[in-house]
Amino acid sequence: MAKISPEKLAEVKERLLEQKQRLWQEVKDRLKSHIGDGYQEMLATARDEEDQASVSHLAETHLTLLGPKRMELEAIEEALQRLENGTYGTCESCGHAIEPRRLEVMPETPFCRNCMSQKEKLAKAAAR
Secondary structure, eight states, X not given: OOOOOHHHHXXXXXXXXXXXXXXXXXXXXXXXXXXXXXHHXXXXXXXXXXXXXXXXXXXXXXXXXXXXXXXXXXXXXXXXXXXHHTOTTBOTTTOSBOOHHHHHHOTTOOSOHHHHHHHHHHHHHXXX
């Protein structure tokens, strides 16, 4: 594991928890503003299966837009888990310490710069 002081780990945990709380609030606000009470009202007034399908499609579309937020929340949860089990700061791919500057910028990252770069190259090649 990377040599990170207990004080720094506590600071990272607090930062991740604040980020998690902020993201959850954004998700709740977005759902309320895009779907809100109107969804239940639209569903109740849907006259046939086609209307209900349209309402459900609308809700699914809004939930899909939240996909990136869901991924961020999952990354934060995984980082918090690494903090708890003592592996925070260690690359999940190669086992080497993740650069402190990288952790400062992206505290949720599970990979060092080199491994992340390799993963991105593989993903690009697979997409072709």
